[in-house]
Amino acid sequence: MCTRILWNTNDRAVLTGRTMDWPESTEPVLTVFPRGLRRDGGMLKGTSVVGENPLRWTSGLGSIVTTVYGAGTADGLNEAGLGAHMLYLDGTDLGPRDPGRPGLQIGLWIQFLLDGARTVTEALELLDTCQLVPVELHGFPATVHIALEDASGDSAIVEYLAGERRVHHDRGHTIMTNAPAYDEQLRLLRKEVRTLRELGHVKPGSEVPLPGNVNAVDRFQRAAYFSSLLPEPADDRQAVAGILAVTRNASVPFGAPYREGRFRTYNTEYRTVCDLTNKRYFFELSTSPNLVWAEIDRFDLSPGAPVMTLSPEGTDLVGDVSDRFTRAPAPF
Template identity: 85%
Template structure:
């Protein structure tokens, strides 16, 4: 599920907001990784899942991320000014495994990019260095696509459909949800705009009949509409408030019905905002009352520094929580 929204035109900060929508807790942990970590892309929660030719690398950049099930990274940014977000895409097809190419289990996909790339361009160049390998986490297939953005406002959306990689690279790609694939989402958005104009809704107003359900197409169109209407903020604080307003509008209430099958109901578990200009990470858990944030510059990211973590579910957590992180064993 999930929604990602990029606001790269507000004049104060490049901001990316997202919702994490899932039918159970993903056990999110805010985690700071220093530089110089030795990684094995064939491991999943302590288990080897890529036996033949796993991708190995050493992190070049420190990062501040949200982990998923302690086995991978779902969202976050690095000190170089790159952010990445993993969203569900049921139609993901990675194609057959080629053992001649280094294999990277897909739950570590965006951590690899955050470890090694400063910009969207850098990250896209890394895609050919490995082959993504599908995995399951807690019985769920990790069929995902990824959104990237950097401090310049550049943006890319990466999907694997029918075994082939599709890259949509343009700073104008600001909204992303789930099914269908991104090119079809854009077509549906154009169709919706055409329909509204045909009904006489050439100007935005409270009478515009926006899609209001929680499916991916409705959330995409609603997020695109309200993002385009965000007023110019006075400062970066107002800019963060603006992007949060849209992510909350695109959120899924508790108990909202989805469709037949395993995902009968799901809801927004948390929301995040990556401030790529000021290197701050905002986090809002749906079951906690406070918005919290951390500044990556407050952490020691030098090689050999400890991994730092914070579980964001304490009801006393609010505001700047950079000093609430504690040393922890690396989850992967």
Template identity: 75%
Template sequence: MCTRILWNTNDHAVLAGRTMDWPESTEPVLTVFPQGLKHDGGKLADAIVVADNPLLWTSRYGSLVTTVYGAGTADGINEAGLAAHMLYLDDSDPGPRDPDRPGLQIALWIQYLLDSAASVGEALALADSFQLVPIEMRGFTATVHVALEDRSGDSAIIEYLAGERQVHHSRDYTIMTNEPAYDEQLRLLEKQVSTLRRLGHDGPDSEIPLPGNVNAIDRFQRAAYFTSLLPRPADEQQAVAAILAVTRNASVPFGAPYGSGRFATYNTEYRTVCDLTGRRYFLELATSPNLLWAELDRFDLSPGAPVMTLNPDGLLLAGDVSGAFAPSPAPF
């Protein structure tokens, strides 16, 4: 599925790493959206999926994101220092459609938040201004939950379960994967910690029997363990390298067993790091040896500026690729 890891205690930069784990390519494209873009939350590419009362908005902030299937945003950061990550959650259920509330197709959920909010608090305040509408893309139902963080280190996890919104809002909520729902993930993590204490492991050591499989529970506990052990970095470069190391550890290798049928293998497609302090966005394709990044400050984000895109799949792309982006029609 996916993993999100926030490191907000290293004294150099607020960083969030994530993996995108999916059974096929999500066709990721790095995309820069300027301010002043008009969006229709009722459209899925060229199709209308919310016919009655779609959410319409104009972007207040520019953003740098990774798109999914050219129809929505999976991950990204905005110029105000807010980042958002969309991860799969099979139990996600926003409830029946209420046409009296503006409808937002779920693949545009985090793009709306990045366009409209400067902080986690502002993003949460928007929650009652729309209703999420489930969609299907490429034969997959988009059942998701969202992680948010901002440059202050604040964090929130938002889930919709049986039609009810569940919000976990604290800078202490740094790890997120998939099933089960977040309350249960926290309970299972505490159970694991208690078990280790009963076995005599009062602190971290090399003999701890750490969960090592690729399911969401094991990845959650492994990411929490290694993030808690990260040493204080000397600078921002070391901090980025450290969060990448944990993100890679939580990744799913090619061919790893996962479930059955069409979801037999969810290998990691790519990894990203949002640097909310340095306003940088890193991406690493699992099929490439190269790490890419883009500097948000190098783009014109003013109203009327062009949308800029870059297909990250290229062996000649490495390091700072800000200058490799090209003007493009807005994908949505």
């Protein structure tokens, strides 16, 4: 079900942490895409899924991402410092297909934005150039919304509800989970804050009662509370540690599997951190004891360079793994 947390108020770096909560392995692969790749937005594992008029483009920016099921991009950042994150939203409704508009299968939504936009504003402008088309990934409908942020700290949440796009564009939109829709999440957060103040909890403190469950509303409010308490980091290491601490707090531990009418959420499969200032991408698999990261500036992103990949499954991976990536088999 997932949680995204943006930290854009410290003096060291703009950082985003996210959890990937899912009922099975999404087969995550860390992938580096160079510039100059020709893309077909209608393809899903070699099959056209949008019908006529698929969106086609050539990547203008390199990126480092986490792919899922070998069919789409769930998370990542590009060389300009734009981050993008795909999270589940059960109420997603893209509306009827208009063949007069170029179609983009939704699993490639954020990869399209990372390929062509340097800022949140540019990414939002790209949304008008195509129409999203629903697909299933591994038997699951890809009903999702996305979060965007850039190195300036700007932020946006994009959802499609009742066939209409809703955009929340402001650097204050730092927390995101799942259902209900973002407007309702903000209303519930304001209600919780008012309740706490009525009970005499004017300032954050150890005595403040916090929602402690694993549902999306509780995770949203808990992430908002702890991210507001993050101290100014002394260095980049402390900055990453801070955002990771909040991201881990919002994770769903093993033993809380999806059950209709019970938890309605999934265990956390992995966590990532995007350092948009220093162009570092951190990855932490829940079943691995180690945190790994890669620096996008260490890769050849020029047109014609190979796509590079790394499976995060190896327990021998630790620290900077930029030199552990290998060339992906062609065609990618």
